[in-house]
Amino acid sequence: MAALDLELATWALDEAKKKGATAAEVLCVSAESLEAGVRMGEVEKLKSSRERRLGLRIFSGQSSATSSTAELERDSLSAFIANTVELARLSAPDPWAGLPDRSLHPKSLPELSLADPDSGIVDADRALEIARRSENAAIKFDPRIKNSGGAEFSSGRGQVLFVNSQGFSGQYVGTSYSLGAGPIAQEGEAMQQGYWYTSNRRFGKLEDAESVGITAAKRAIRRLGARKIKTTRAPVVFDPDMAAGLIRSIIGAASGPALYKGASFLMGQLGKTIAASGVTIVDNALIPGGLGSKPFDGEGLPTSRKNVIDKGVLATYLLDCYSARKLGLSPTGNAARSVGEAPSVSTTNLYLEPGSYTPAQIIGSVKQGLYLTETIGFGVNMVTGDYSRGAGGIWIEDGELAYPVQEITIAGNLKDMFASVEMIGNDLNWRSSTVAPTLKIAEMTIAGA
């Protein structure tokens, strides 16, 4: 497959030049996956997939176009390339457009162990059995688990190949495995779902199936009897998943495209203090086996480890070549690419550096406040930093988790929230490509009854 793609991609590059492209990139992505789902102990679904696509970015001078196709026979591909060259000519010439400076391409690529050497796609019977064990553990855990949204196991293997007309060529193969369970607890009329998952590039490193089910069951049960509280201002303790969402929000505003469009509240903040001094947020593409690791970025540039926020100071923006040129800065190896799209910017493995407190110490420090375990909705305004989201969690009284709460919102502004991070936990756990430990924010508005 790999050799085949390289031959095809090289041919496509030549073809683009023959049709008049002055520069070009070709991205070939192929993937296979199998998902298996059970519900209430029975098989619910099996899904198997196979995809192979080719993406192009073609330049005609300073004008460019992107395209993608699944029609990979040479004849139709040749016509498609000609169409893309024509489309590029019709685009407005953009002085900032272009491939990276060729001196920036890496001489060699790091080995990041992105593929599991021992396991490929897990077969249907085994996948179903794992999902079944997980759901069964959830259902057996407590008699109040009376229903289930099911449990799902999936495995996938994908290959990325990227070449450009100035001689860069790179490829990598990755695998991923994940298991999630969503049991439902019932008491009287009330129903609550709990969810938990594990995800890894190595099959053998997944959290045990039963423990995923049991954690999901506990999370469903602890939501039973949730009530609404009166509107107030109080400290909010973000659990690790919620804290991860929060760092994703602020780092989103440090992304090049948002900045040059003037659509970010972090404009002009480079080198300034934007968070409490305990806050260091790292983007590290080079973690071996990391879910977000990449040996090169979406434009063929080297990837790296960097502190985006360093002890509260905004140390770097995240940039692809285009946004870097617009902002007069250097690209940071954060170009992301999906087939058929122009480069965009994304984080790789993003995390908040852990602090020294245990989660219990953080909760224990709060007299009256919210332990936040879920948010719903999309109420984050990147232009202003205003933050208002639906919330649920557990009310803290005198340092103890007291009772579940729901149908409330939390609101503030990301600038104020990060400036008032009071405590950071020591509980960093890599389940996703963005992770954070427990985090306490001094005070937010909590709206309820």
Place this chain on the structure above:
Amino acid sequence: MSNELVAPDKFFLNRFGMNHGALERILGSALERKADYADLYFEYRSAEGLALEESMVNHTSKSVSHGVGVRVCAEDRTGYAYSDEVTIDRMRLAAEAARAIADQRGTAPAAVQVGAPVARHALYDLESTPLDVPVQERAKLLNEIDRVVRASDPRVKNVMASFACERKIVMIVKSDGQVAADVQPLCRLNVTVIADDGKGRQMGSYGGGGRVEWSYFIENDRWREYALEAARQAIVNLDAVDAPAGEMIVVLGPGWPGILLHEAIGHGLEGDFNRKGVSAFANRIGQKVASELCTVIDDGTIPNRRGSLNVDDEGTPTSRTVLIEKGILRGYLQDRMNARLMKMEPTGNGRRESFAHSPMPRMTNTFMLNGESTPEEIMKSVKNGLYAVSFGGGQVDITNGKFVFSASEAYLIEDGQVTSPVKGATLIGNGPDVLTRVSMVGNDLALDAGVGTCGKDGQSVPVGVGLPTIRIDGITVGGTRA
């Protein structure tokens, strides 16, 4: 091209060298075990996008994708396999993978006989789609939008405009021999404006579209309305004050605020969640779930709408489904599998994002029928409250019924008058309860302009919403001003 419009089923047979015999053999293989039914979904999608930023149409893109999905259903189990290689061999492998969910059977399945295409609606038989309009003409419109917005107000700092259009050709071949085929055009024009008055910065967005021709955007200067509306929203928000926090009376404006119905009611009435008993609305048909002023409809048959379809993605013609009639819960949204398991009729709501996804019950265009109050009467009735006219996204937790939607343009109501604009705030409520608090319904029903996309279980599909002005007596507003 015109041939595709007349006979999309022939399009697949010709393009991929298929014939009825081959399709029958593949469906036969899919049904080899003890399955209830099987179907094949063929899709060929071409799409183009154009985007302007900083007064340049510097992003152009096009894509072609195609593939086939093979589905096998046995009781409540679904086997699904897809490939973007549309060949007999690939489809046979997919059929083998998909049928693995079914038990072995003793007897041979009945032979499948593929027939002629079934009847379908004709909601968007266009003369031409925007894909047929020269790229230069589309680019010219984006440049014109940029010019108009920048000229409208000196506080405009940046304009982003985009035009996306696609044409999907689909064919569904079912194991009962029925074939449904359709050509589904879709396009959308979007404008985003950033305004800055030296004290602060705000963004406004507006847009619209549907299964329409290019001329739709030119008629009545619709493009200009989108452009100026985006600018107006950004500029209004420059003066926004902190939003209040807590429970209060909320008046929702007409049109896009219908996202309330989509989140609070619609998802909870999808057949799959109710069959499994995981929805807060499960087993509540015939019960009162809204004030008697509320009648809520899902209608996939409105011509040219973004959420409309001639046939759903399982080949069932779409329909108009009464979800709530004068406050009483009447119906669910069904695909074939959930309808069969719940002993109900399919409602033409089986939808999927693409050949890479298995269908499930989804909304089409969801809206509330008119009441008798005028919008002025509704406004005057409120002493203190919030008037919300535009929203970003929303989300719902099906199981506990809690939903949110985030206002992007809202005002305080004081003594029956609309006063200061307030900063965006999330509204949170309880689905089975929120419509019981509707105390007035306006006579100004409007459908949204055609920008909605709904996500469920990782699949996005285009949808529409609509609402007349309504008054809700108490919903929690998530501002910062406690």
